Amino acid sequence: MRDQLRSIVVLGIAGIVAVAGTALANATLTGTRAGDPVPDQSHSLWSSSTVPGTVTDPDRRAVELGVKFTSDQAGTVLGVRFYKSKTNTGAHTGSLWTISGARLATAQFTNETASGWQYVAFSKPVAIKANDLYVVSYHTSVGAYSADDNYFKAGRDRGPLHAPADGAKGANGVYRYGAGGFPDQGYKATNYWVDVVFTSGTPTPPGSPTPRPTATRATPTPTATVTRTPSASPTPSPTRSATPPPAPGACPPFPAFPDENCTGWQHTGVKLRNCDGDIRTSGITLDGCYFPRDLKIVAKNVTIKRSHVKGSVYASWMTDWDFQNLTLIDVEVEDEGNATPDRAAIGGPNFTCIRCHVHNTGTGISMGDNVTIRDSYAHDFTYTEGAHQAAAGANGGANLTLIHNNLECSRVNVSPDKQGCSSALSLYDEPTIDNVLVQNNLFNTAGGYCTYGGGPNGTNIRYLDNRFGKKFNPRCGSYGPVAAYRNNSGNVWQGNLWADGSGPVGP
Numbered sequence: 001m002r003d004q005l006r007s008i009v010v011l012g013i014a015g016i017v018a019v020a021g022t023a024l025a026n027a028t029l030t031g032t033r034a035g036d037p038v039p040d041q042s043h044s045l046w047s048s049s050t051v052p053g054t055v056t057d058p059d060r061r062a063v064e065l066g067v068k069f070t071s072d073q074a075g076t077v078l079g080v081r082f083y084k085s086k087t088n089t090g091a092h093t094g095s096l097w098t099i100s101g102a103r104l105a106t107a108q109f110t111n112e113t114a115s116g117w118q119y120v121a122f123s124k125p126v127a128i129k130a131n132d133l134y135v136v137s138y139h140t141s142v143g144a145y146s147a148d149d150n151y152f153k154a155g156r157d158r159g160p161l162h163a164p165a166d167g168a169k170g171a172n173g174v175y176r177y178g179a180g181g182f183p184d185q186g187y188k189a190t191n192y193w194v195d196v197v198f199t200s201g202t203p204t205p206p207g208s209p210t211p212r213p214t215a216t217r218a219t220p221t222p223t224a225t226v227t228r229t230p231s232a233s234p235t236p237s238p239t240r241s242a243t244p245p246p247a248p249g250a251c252p253p254f255p256a257f258p259d260e261n262c263t264g265w266q267h268t269g270v271k272l273r274n275c276d277g278d279i280r281t282s283g284i285t286l287d288g289c290y291f292p293r294d295l296k297i298v299a300k301n302v303t304i305k306r307s308h309v310k311g312s313v314y315a316s317w318m319t320d321w322d323f324q325n326l327t328l329i330d331v332e333v334e335d336e337g338n339a340t341p342d343r344a345a346i347g348g349p350n351f352t353c354i355r356c357h358v359h360n361t362g363t364g365i366s367m368g369d370n371v372t373i374r375d376s377y378a379h380d381f382t383y384t385e386g387a388h389q390a391a392a393g394a395n396g397g398a399n400l401t402l403i404h405n406n407l408e409c410s411r412v413n414v415s416p417d418k419q420g421c422s423s424a425l426s427l428y429d430e431p432t433i434d435n436v437l438v439q440n441n442l443f444n445t446a447g448g449y450c451t452y453g454g455g456p457n458g459t460n461i462r463y464l465d466n467r468f469g470k471k472f473n474p475r476c477g478s479y480g481p482v483a484a485y486r487n488n489s490g491n492v493w494q495g496n497l498w499a500d501g502s503g504p505v506g507p
Contacts, residue, residue, distance in 0.1 A: 041199060042078055042197050042198060042199045043158070043159040043160055043161050043197075043198045043199065043200075044081060044158070044161070044195045044196060044197050044198070045067070045069065045156055045158050045161050045163055045195050045196065046156075046158070046193075046195055048117050050083075051083075052083050052146040052147070052148055052191070052193045053148045054146060054147050054148050055083070055085045055115075055146050056085035056086070056087055056088070056144050056145075056146065057143065057144065057145050057146065057147040058144075059143040059144070059145070060142060060143040060144060061143050061177055062139070062140065062141045062142070062143070062177065062178060062179060063139070063140060063143060063145070063175055063176065063177050063178070064095075064137050064138070064139045064175060064176040064177075064178070064180050064181055064182075064183045065082070065137060065138060065139075065140070065145055065173065065174075065175050065183060065192035065194055066095075066097075066135045066136060066137030066138075066173060066174045066175070066183040066192070066194050067135070067136060067137075067163050067172060067173045067174070067191070067192070067194045067195070067196075068099070068133055068134070068135050068163060068164060068169060068170070068172045068173075068174065069133075069134060069135075069136065069161055069162060069163050069164075069196050070131055070132065070133055070134070070161075070162050070164070071128060071130060071131070071160050071161055071162070071198055071200075072130060072131070072160040072161075072162070073130050073160045073200045074127070074128065074129055074130040074200070075127075075128065075160075075198055075199055075200035076125035076126060076127050076128065076198070076199055077096050077104075077105070077122070077125065077126045077128055077134075077136070077196055077197065077198050078121050078122065078125050078197045078198065078199060079094065079107065079119060079120050079121035079122050079197045080094025080095070080096070080107070080119070080120055080136050080137070080138055080194065080195070080196065080197065081117055081118065081119045081194070081195035081196075081197060082094070082117070082118055082138045082145075082146075082192075082193060082194045082195065083116065083117055083118075083146045083193035084112065084113070084114075084115050084116060084117070084118050084146075085115055085144050085145070085146055086114055086115045087142070087144040088140055088142060088143070088144040088145055088146075089142055089144075090140070090141045090142050091108060091109075091141065092108070092109040092112070092118070092120075092138050092139060092140055093106055093107065093108050093109065093138065093139045093180065094106065094107055094108075094109065094120045094136070094137070094138045095107075095136070095137050095138070095139075095180075096122070096126055096134060096135070096136050096196075097134065097135040097136075097137065097182055098134060098135075099132075099133040099134060099135065100250070100354065100374070100375070101182040101184065101352075101354055101374065102329070102354075103182070104126050104134075105122045105124075105126045106122075107120045107121065107122050107123065108120065109138075117195075119197065121197075125199075128198075133164075133169055134196075135174060135182070135183065136194055136195070136196040137174070137182075137183050137194055138194055139179075139180045145192055145193075146192065146193040147190050147191070147192050147193070148190065148191045148193075149187075149188040149189065149190050150188055150189050150190070151173075151189060151190065151191030152164075152165055152166040152172045152173060152189040152190070152191055153165060153166060153189050155168065160198070160200065161196065161198060165189075166186060166189035167189075170184075170186070171184075171185065171186020171187075171189075172186065172189070173186065173189075173190055173191050173192045173194070174186055175187070175192065177399065178370055178399070179325060180325075181325070181352070181372075182352075182372075184372075184401065184403070185401070185437065250262065251263065251355060251375045251404070253404075254404050254440040254465070255440075255467065257377075257404070257405075257406040257441075257442040257467075258355065258375050258376060258377045258404065258405065258406045259377055259406060260357055260377060262355065262375070263330070263332075263355045263356060263357035263375070263376055263377045264308070264330060264331065264332030264355070264356070264357030264377075265288075265306045265307055265308050265330055265331065265332050266332070267330070268306045268330050270287075270288045270306040271288065272288055272289060272290040272307070272308055273288060273289065273290065274289075274290050274292065275289035275290065275291055275307070277291040277292070277293055277294055277295045277296060277309075277311075278296050278298070279295070279296065279297050279298060279299055279302050280298045280299050281299055281302075282299040282300040282301055282302070283299075283300070283301045283302075284299065284302055284303070285302075285303040285304075285305065286302075286303070286304050286305070286307065287305040287306055287307070288305075288306050288307065289304065289307040289308070290307070290308050290310070291307065291308065291309045291310060291311070292310050292311075293310060293311045294309075294311035294312050294313070294314065295309045295311065295312070295313045295314075296314060296315075296316055297313070297314070297315050297316065297319075297323055297324070297326050298315075298316040298318055298319060299324070300324040300325060301324065301325045302323075302324075302325075302326050302327070303326075303327045303328075303329070304326075304327070304328050304329070304331055305329045305330055305331070306329070306330045306331070307330075307331050307332075308331070308332045308334075309331060309332065309333045309334075310334065310335065311333075311335050312333065312335060312343045312344065312345055312346070312347070312361060312362075313326075313328070313333055313345065313346040313347075314343075314346075314347060314348065315348045321348050321349075322348060322349055322350055322368075323348045323349065323350045323351040324350055325350050325351070326350065326351040326352070327351070327352045327354070328346070328351070328352065328353045328354065328356055329354045329355060330354070330355045330356075331353075331355075331356050331357070332356075332357040332358075333345045333346060333356065333357070333358045333359075333361065334357075334358070334359050334360045334361060335360055335361045335362070335382075336360040343361070343362045343363070344361070344362065344363050344364065344365065344366035345358040345361035345362075345363070345364055345365055345378070346358070346365045346366065347365070347366035347368075348366070348368050349367075349368025349369040349370055349371065349397070350368070350369065350370045350371070351371055352371070352372045352373075352374075353365065353371075353372070353373045353374070353376050354374050354375060354376070355374075355375045355376060356373070356376040356377075356378075357376070357377050358376070358377070358378040358379075358391075359377075359378070359379050359380045359381075360380055360381070360382060361381060361382065362381065362382050362389070363381055363389040363390060363393075364378040364381065364389070364390055364391040364392050364393070364407070364409065365378060365391070365392040365393075366392075366393060366394070366395075367392065367393065367394040367397060367400055368394070368397055369397045369398050369399055369400075370398075370399045370400075371394075371397075371399075371400050371401070372400075372401040372402075372403075373392060373401070373402045373403075373405055374401075374402075374403045374404060374405070375403075375404050375405065376405045376406070377405070377406045377408075378391035378392060378405070378406070378407055378408065378409075379391065379406070379408040379409075379410070380408075380410060380411075381409065381410070381411055381421070382411070388421075388422040388426070389409055389411070389421045389422060389447075390409050390421060390422050390423050390424065390425060390426040390447075391407035391408055391409045391424045391425065391445075392405070392407055392424075392425050392426075393422070393423075393425065393426035393427070393428070394426070394427055394428065394433060394436075395428050395430040396428065396429060396430040396431055396432055396433050397433055397434075398432075398433070398434045398435050399434075399435050400427075400433075400435070400436045400437070401436075401437045402425070402436075402437070402438050402439070402441055403437070403439050403440055403441070404439070404440040404441065405441045405442070406441070406442045407424040407425050407441055407442065407443055407444075408424060408442075408443075408444040408445065408469075408471070409421035409422075409423060409424045409444075409445040409446065409447055410444075410445065410446040410447075410472060411446065421445050421446055421447030421448075422447050422448060422449070422452065423443075423445055423447055423448065423449045423450055423451050423452050423477060423483075424443040424444060424445040424447075424450050424451060425438065425441070425443060425450070425451040425452070426451070426452045427451070427452055427453060427454045427455070427458065427461065427484075428452060428454075428455060428484075429454055429455030429456065429457040429458045430455075431457070432457050432458070432459075433454050433455070433457070433458045433459075433461065434458070434459045434460050434461075435459075435460045435461075435490075436454065436458075436460065436461045436462065437462050437464070438451075438461070438462065438463045438464070438466060439462070439463075439464040439465055439466065440464070440465050440466065441466045441467070442466070442467045442469055442499060443466065443467070443468050443469060443476060443481075444469040444470075444471040444472060444476065445472060445473070445476065445477050446472040446473070446478075447477055447478065448477050448478055448479045448483070449476075449477035449479055449480055449481065449482060449483040450468050450469075450476035450477045450480075450481045450482065451463075451481070451482050451483075451485075452482075452483050452484045453482050453483065453484050453485025453486070453507060454484065454485060454486070454488075454491070455484045455486070456484070456486055456488075457488070458484075458485075458486065458488060458491065459488050459489045459490050459491065460489070460490030460491065461485075461488075461490070461491045461492075462490075462491070462492040462494075463485070463492065463493050463494070463496055463507075464492065464494050464495055464496075465494070465495035465496065465497075466495075466496045466497075466505075467496075467497055467498070467499040468481045468496065468497070468498055468499060468505045469498075469499040469500075470498070470499070470500060476505075481505050482505070482506075482507050485507040493506070493507045
């Protein structure tokens with residue numbers, strides 16, 4: 001890990017707790033304990049006497065480090081542990097995540113010892129399901145973490161807990177460089193010595209004066225109220241086939257791909273209310289909103305969930321056009337009939353899109369540094385004379401992750417001679433582009449190529465197990481599937497195939 005860059009994904013969803021693995025908004029979590037030992041009658045992947053082989057890695061960058069795990073039994077996660085080196089100083093936070101990247105709980109470590117195992121409890125235990133995959137992580141701002149390469153070439157099993165082997169369920173352990181967020185990249189099956197603290201019972205939260213009753217926790221009712229259903233909102237698109245749409249909160253796994261049935265707000269069943277699109281409160285989470293015009297972000301760590309933006313999403317000049325860790329989950333961004341068609345649907349650095357539905361905008365998603373797009377669908381853009389459009393693109397940058405998206409660039413309501421999309425995914429080295437993961441995506445375009453692969457100066461660009469379609473052209477793009485990919489340092493082209501099963505796609 002120390003000789004590669006990691007992407008930054010900053011979800012910024014503080015104060016979320018879960019019931020049966022579902023994230024619920026508006027709950028504040030505060031760290032209540034640190035250090036060892038962990039609570040009695042709890043389970044963890046490693047004992048308190050275990051010491052890493054490499055206690056202090058020389059890397060000194062801020063990073064989120066984690067481990068994937070499952071439990072044979074349903075129960076609750078009490079908190080997070082990590083092994084601390086003497087030089088891993090400063091504040092640390094622990095988090096629990098669903099495998100799709102929703103943060104279920106977070107807490108700050110307090111009263112840490114100088115080194116050794118540290119423990120923090122969530123103020124409310126978090127219910128998890130048996131055999132579901134979760135991630136537990138912690139963030140360090142100074143690096144100097146413990147790390148043992150190749151540890152997860154085999155899985156780790158202890159009691160009801162299991163950490164799968166690297167490759168069995170994607171990478172394990174996992175990391176994400178930057179100010180914090182969902183760790184989803186792996187390097188050499190490295191164990192970063194992060195641990196979960198789990199119990200199969202329903203424990204009393206630390207510091208509670210009396211035990212909690214054993215009655216079933218009530219399901220909270222949504223706080224959002226309906227003021228009106230906006231007339232500008234499009235009606236739900238029909239299901240494409242007899243196969244029912246996926247349940248809310250999930251898209252069909254690869255090799256199927258996201259579409260309008262599992263992205264945006266409509267598949268969640270939420271009823272929207274009107275919301276102000278000028279966001280100036282840091283740390284806010286907005287759920288079930290209709291933004292009748294553009295959505296302007298002038299704050300840090302903003303989360304928008306199950307919402308509809310009629311316009312574009314952009315940052316302000318007051319923040320130097322930086323989204324400052326914006327997260328969009330189940331958000332539709334469209335601007336049908338727009339008067340400024342040359343604008344991107346979403347554009348800037350430091351944001352995350354999960355199950356976003358982007359369409360009828362001037363162009364698709366424009367990525368600056370530190371961007372993640374997962375399980376999203378971008379398609380059908382408005383014609384702009386002379387524009388070079390893409391479903392997703394970057395003019396230089398670093399730390400980009402695109403996993404399991406349906407990226408399709410075509411222009412609506414124009415003749416074939418005006419189909420001027422550059423590609424479905426454009427990665428331009430203007431001036432350089434570095435550390436990009438492109439995995440499990442579907443590409444289609446009415447333009448020249450399905451992807452531009454980073455140019456002559458692009459480095460650490462990994463195209464893994466993507467599918468190239470023939471919806472508009474028999475070669476994916478009118479000139480071919482890929483251009484401007486080079487075998488530069490760290491670049492990998494592996495497992496990329498034609499979507500119709502006709503064979504591999506080469507760069």
